[in-house]
Amino acid sequence: AGEKTLLGKQRVRADEDGKQVEVEFAFTPQEVGRYRLVLSAEPQPGELVVKNNRLDAYLTVLEGGLRVLYLDGEKRFEQKFVRRALNASPDIELDDRIIDRRTQGSWPIDLGRDLTDGKYDVFLLGDLDAQALGPANLTALAAAVGKGKGLAMIGGRASFGRGHYLGTPLGNVLPIEINPLEGANFTTREAEDEFFLPGPLPMIPTGSHPITRLASDAENAAVWRALPPLAWANKFLRTKANMPGLKVLLESSAGQPLLVSGEFGQGRVAGFAGESTYLWPLHGHEREHKRFWRQLVLWLARRDDLERNDVWIKLDQRRVNPGTKIQITAGARTAAGDPLTDVQFSTRLIHPDGRQEPLRLASDGTHFAGQVTPRAPGDYAIETVASAGGRQIGTARAEFLVFDRDVELSNPAADPDLMASLAAWTKAEGGRAVAAEELPALLQSLVDQPPEYEVRELRWTLAGTALDAWVFFLTLTSVLAVEWWLRKKWGLV
DSSP: OOOOOOOOOOOOOOTTTOOOOOOOOOOOSSSEEEEEEEEEOOOOOTOOOOOSSEEEEEEEESSSSOOOOOOOEOOHHHHHHHHHHHHTTTTTTEEEEOOOGGGGGGOOOOOOOTTSSSOOOOEEESSSHHHHHHHHHHHHHHHHHHTTTTEEEOOTTTGGGOOOOOOOTHHSSEEOOTTTTTTTTSHHHHHHHEEEEEEEEEEEEEEETTTTTOOOTTHHHHHHHSSOOOOEEOOOOOEOOSSSOOOOOOOOTTOOOOEEEETTTTTTEEEOOOOOTTTTHTTHHHHHHHHHHHHHHHOOOEEEEEEEEEEEESSSSSSOOTTEEEEEEEEOOTSSSSSSOSSSSEEEOOOOTOOEEEOOOESSSSSSSEEEOOOOOEEEEEEEEEEEETTTEEEEEEEEEEOOOOOOTTTTTTHHHHHHHHHHHGGGTTTTOGGGGGGHHHHHHHHOOOOOOOOOOOOOTTTOOOHHHHHHHHHHHHHHHHHHHHHTTTTTO
């Protein structure tokens, strides 16, 4: 809005020439909008060039974003593909941590204030044993959910009962009952497998819900039938019938619950028995995979109505010299992060004096690209409006600065090494580097011993001299006269 706020001042000192000294300022924007950050240094006594004493940067703060903390016990396929799906959403910021089982000697881990300062909106727990978190973290996590945060536990060999969550504060938050025998140590794999469902397990939605709506209501069941089944899943003893808002959202063909949701205090919780949704993108269902995980996170954060298109524009540089080409890339994507291709862009360049110049962006598959070459210093902006089917779907804006800087004066000091290298290139022809105090002697030597030279005729030019010109003129006139006489003799004129 044109308002200026001083973030801080720092005094720095370089103890040697050419030393780079770093400064750091913190800024936490509180309002949505576009910001310009300016870092400037006061001119020093005797400083010749002051145009390079300032740097500008631009920051765009968007609305609707949320943060997710994803904790898992190992870098498995499911963790990798869930992370990729959530990172594709422009309004979801994901932090993930792997708590390696080989570090059990240092359990429980210290999560600091990540669970208590309101930093995250949703928590995802993967194949992670409760002992890795410890009583303090589990208590803090349950309290955060009670105050309105979202929580989902994903299936795994160390999830739910097999992860020793029975009797923990987080066990009370989950929407499923845990079999007391699950946490025991079994000597055979057959006994352990009693607490898992063997695959393949098709997933069947029990009704319409924001998490499981991958298509229109008429087509949703068919879309789920086309998805690859789960390779296996955790077996839920039963759901908590007395939990507020409890719903079974997905179940197997035999009726076993696979995805259960509910409410704990002011927060939302979900238990997903599967851990092999990575098979969806591997079989060509990447769009459904992204949408499912995005909708799960949005529902947990009580933002399941956050379904909007996003129009974006990017510049390869935001600070340039006059005459520099700037590459422009623009595009539009759905709320699930899928690119929109059938879109028209109306783009314009706004000059420092307010003049607007239309720009043309060419389609490059999933996005649109173009370039601009500003000449005059000042603040510029590029605005684009995206429309589809005659309807505007969004706008985007990006600013950049063409700075007024004299490149030569930015480093006015002499560079003897550079001059010596230039002289070395012509050493065979007599080139050499000369110090400043040797210049008078050099000039005198050039006067006393002028270089030898000779004149060589490299080519002959027709009519290049007065004699050649007369010969050429008379020859041409004679030819024209003979041609005219012959045409008259033959009756052609």
